Amino acid sequence: MTKKNGFDIRREKKMKDIEEATLELLNKKDITNITMDEIAKRAAVSKVTLFNYYNTKDNLMNTTIHNSFASILEEYERLIESNLSFEQTYMELTQYKMKKIQSTTSIFFHNVMQQFANDPTFFDKDAQEKSDRLVLRMFQKGRKEGKINPAYSDEVLLMLMHIFTEGLKSQAIDSDNLMKYGPEITQMFLNGLR
Template sequence: MNGYTKNKLEKMAKIERVTLDLLNQFPIKTIAMTDIAQAAGVSKVTIFNYYDSKQMLIKKVIFDHFQMIYDQYDRIVSSDLSFEAAYRAITQFQLAAMQQNTACLNQNIMTLYATDPTFYDQAARDQSQQLMLALIGKGRTDGFINPRYSDDTILSLFQIYSEGMKIFGETPDKLLAMTDDLTAIFLNGLR
């Protein structure tokens, strides 16, 4: 239990659920620790005993949300699907996940991604890179990816795409509308 009592783990889970609920409803800048504490039925002191700052709490909540997405990506990449089918399945899953989120949560995620250089930490980048390398490996096995493109080149392309997404921080719906075209452009470019 990582040195945590059952009661502490239950409180932390409730604080994190409440924080996610608030992120689904309100812009980050309008959510105060007082709001989180009140909704969770705990004191601000209790929250600060578990989390160093509001930013750390919000990052944890969002990364836990992302972990479920990464787990699904891993299942898709590890499946018997071809590279192209796996890439499209990942893209469609990501689109569906974003559509299940409220517009406010998507906006909050994009705002953090665009404005906080520490938002996507090294561990998250490493996990994402490992998933991308596994997907690239599947593409190479299937003969889909042009062999003259190195893994580093393809990873750089993923990074450029990821960095480019920051421009949609204010309008994630615009990005969603372009998903099919961006997928086709990307897949055609790898051949």
Template sequence: MTKKSGFDLRREKKMKNIEDATLELLNEKDISNITMDEIAKSAGVSKVTLFNYYNSKDKLINTTIQNSFASIIDEYERLIESELPFEQTYIELSQYKMRKIQSMTSMFFHNVMQQYASDETFFDKDAQEMSDRLILRMFRKGRKEGKINPAYSDEVLLTLMHIYTEGMKSQAYNSDNLIKYGDQITQMFLNGLR
């Protein structure tokens, strides 16, 4: 592994500052009301720097959102590959997801959906497949420990998770209740209704 130059490290730090500032604005305002001038000021860089690194506002916003989700996937992978037993892994994943939901506003989710609606390649098929592979690795861990009935196929388990995830994304459901009852919902998922 080659050591990064000072230039590369400074560039990465600037890009992180820019994406952090953009993420903060995405939590506060509609995309149409966010300007490159505002992002530059918030990040402490020039507008020219923004265009040098990202070429356009759309590219910056897409990169920011995608990198935010990539960091979530990285944490999922770390937890799934940890030495924690299946049930503790699932509890940690659920708690992490709740913390992320709490840190993201309804405006952020609105902005994500707005970007997705304007660019169908915004979330690529590979991202969903990667998420599914992680979920299956977690369920295989549970099967290996005897916590998941081996009669449940991967397809059935993925379908259940997709239903669960889509329900969590529903705007019809109050996210405060999801957070309030998150631990109980996790226990019901792990233990069934016994």
């Protein structure tokens, strides 16, 4: 592996700052009202730097959203591949997911859907497939530990997880109650898999 030089390190830092500023704005404002000038100011870089690194506003938005989702998948993988038991893994994963959903605004989800509407290839099917593979590895861990009924197919377990995840995003669920009762809800879910 080659050692990074100072230029590469500074470039990566600037890109991280730019994407953090962009993500912050994507959680606060409609994507059509976010300007490159605003992002440059928040990230403390020039507008020229934005265009040098990302070429277009759309590319910056897409890169920021994709990298945000990629970091979530990395955390999922870290938890699933850890030495935690299935139940501990699932509890940690659920807590992480609830915190992520709680910290993500409905404006952000609207912006993601707006990007998808403008470019149907925006959603990375590979990312969804990777997420599903990770979830299945977690369920395989649960089967090995005798915590999941082997009669439940992978397809049904994935469908159940998708339903559960979508339910967590519901505006009808109070986020404070979700955090308060999350461990209890998770335990109920886990008990139902036996």
